[in-house]
Amino acid sequence: MHEEKKQICGNFTIRKQPIRWYVMLLPSSHRGLATGLKEERERRMKYGEPVFDYFAPSYVEVKKIKGKFVKTDCPLLYNYVFIRATVDEIFHLKRNLPQYNFLPKVKGEKEDYYPYLSDRAMENLKWVADSYSNVLPVYVPKSETLVKGDRVRITEGQFKGAEATVVIQPGAGMKDIMVSVENWMLVPLLHVKPGQYEVISLNEDSKHVYSSLDNQRVISRLHGALKYLHHAEGIPETDRQFAREVLSQYGNLRMETDVMRCKLYSILLPAYVLAGDQEAFNALASTVESILPAVKAGQSKALLLVTLYGCTDNSIYYAKAHQLTHSWRMEKNPKKSKLQLLRWLDDFDEWYGHE
Incomplete structure (x- = not known):
C-alpha cells in the first residue's frame, strides 16, 4: 500500500492524504443509479468548486413489454460506487450525501485504511464495465x-x-x-x-469454393489496420478507402453454409468499422451475436469472437475468444488457420494493452 506523503512546514509535519479510488457503499434499499453524485459534481462545476471523479457503472437491460423492446439503465455493481478523492474530501462530500459510506477499514502493516482500488485496477474495471454498458442495439436477424x-x-x-x-x-x-x-x-x-x-x-449441407473468401492480402490488410482504432491520429485514409473497396466487393455476397458465413462476416465486420459505418457494423455484429449459439464449428466460432474482440476491444469477447482458443496453444502441430487466429489474438492484446 502507498503511504501518505509528508510535507514539512516550519516545525510542523503536515500529512498529505493520497488521492485514490475509494470504494463506497450505498444502503441496501438503494437500487437506482448514483444520481446524487452526478448532481453534486455538476453543482461544483457550475460554481467553480473543486470537483471529484466518480465511477458508477451501469448496464442496459432489455425487456419485452407489450410486444415492444424497452431499454433501461441498471446499476452494474449492486450498491457500489467508486470516488476518486482523499478521505477528508469524501467526508466533506458526505455532509450533503450522507447515504454514501466507506467500506469498513482493513488492517495494514503500519495503519488501518479504507479499501481502495489502484489506478491500474480501475482502468481494468472500467474496461469490463464498458463491455456491459456499450451493448449492441436490440436487433432481430432480418x-x-x-x-x-x-x-x-x-x-x-x-x-x-x-x-x-x-x-x-x-x-x-x-x-x-x-x-x-x-x-x-x-x-x-x-x-x-x-x-x-x-x-x-444454420445450413451445413451446401459446399462452396473457399478461394473468394480466403484472400490473405485482404484479410491481412484489414487486420493490420485495426491497430489504428485507438490511435490519436485515427485510421489512415488509405486504410479507410481500402475498407470501402472491400465492402463494395464482398458486401452483397450471400453464403449458404455456417462456415462460409462466418468467413464472410469476419471480413465485413472490420471493413465496416474501418470505413466508419457504425450503423452497419452494429447491425451485422448483432446478427453475429444471434447466430453464434447455432455455429457448431469451433474454429468458425473462434474466428467470429476474435474478430469481434479486435473490432470492439470488448472484455466479454476477449474472455470468450481466449477461452475458446486456449487449448490450441497446447497442440503440438496446430493448423495454420489456428496459428493465424492466435497471432491475431496476441496482436489485439498488445494493441489494446491487455495481458
Whole structure:
C-alpha cells in the first residue's frame, strides 16, 4: 500500500492524504443509479468548486413489454460506487450525501485504511464495465440474412413453439422467405413478425469454393489496420478507402453454409468499422451475436469472437475468444488457420494493452 506523503512546514509535519479510488457503499434499499453524485459534481462545476471523479457503472437491460423492446439503465455493481478523492474530501462530500459510506477499514502493516482500488485496477474495471454498458442495439436477424436450410424456432404468435426450416429464399421473383413449419405447412416469414423467431441452426449441407473468401492480402490488410482504432491520429485514409473497396466487393455476397458465413462476416465486420459505418457494423455484429449459439464449428466460432474482440476491444469477447482458443496453444502441430487466429489474438492484446 502507498503511504501518505509528508510535507514539512516550519516545525510542523503536515500529512498529505493520497488521492485514490475509494470504494463506497450505498444502503441496501438503494437500487437506482448514483444520481446524487452526478448532481453534486455538476453543482461544483457550475460554481467553480473543486470537483471529484466518480465511477458508477451501469448496464442496459432489455425487456419485452407489450410486444415492444424497452431499454433501461441498471446499476452494474449492486450498491457500489467508486470516488476518486482523499478521505477528508469524501467526508466533506458526505455532509450533503450522507447515504454514501466507506467500506469498513482493513488492517495494514503500519495503519488501518479504507479499501481502495489502484489506478491500474480501475482502468481494468472500467474496461469490463464498458463491455456491459456499450451493448449492441436490440436487433432481430432480418429475413434476408437467412438462407435455405437454416432452422428457426417461432417464439411468439400463432405459430409459437413450432420449428421451421427455410425452403425458399428471396430472389427469382420471390419477395419473402418461405419456411416449412412441421413439414407440412409453408408460411411466408413475413407473417412472423421481427422478434417472434430465433435461429437454432444454420445450413451445413451446401459446399462452396473457399478461394473468394480466403484472400490473405485482404484479410491481412484489414487486420493490420485495426491497430489504428485507438490511435490519436485515427485510421489512415488509405486504410479507410481500402475498407470501402472491400465492402463494395464482398458486401452483397450471400453464403449458404455456417462456415462460409462466418468467413464472410469476419471480413465485413472490420471493413465496416474501418470505413466508419457504425450503423452497419452494429447491425451485422448483432446478427453475429444471434447466430453464434447455432455455429457448431469451433474454429468458425473462434474466428467470429476474435474478430469481434479486435473490432470492439470488448472484455466479454476477449474472455470468450481466449477461452475458446486456449487449448490450441497446447497442440503440438496446430493448423495454420489456428496459428493465424492466435497471432491475431496476441496482436489485439498488445494493441489494446491487455495481458
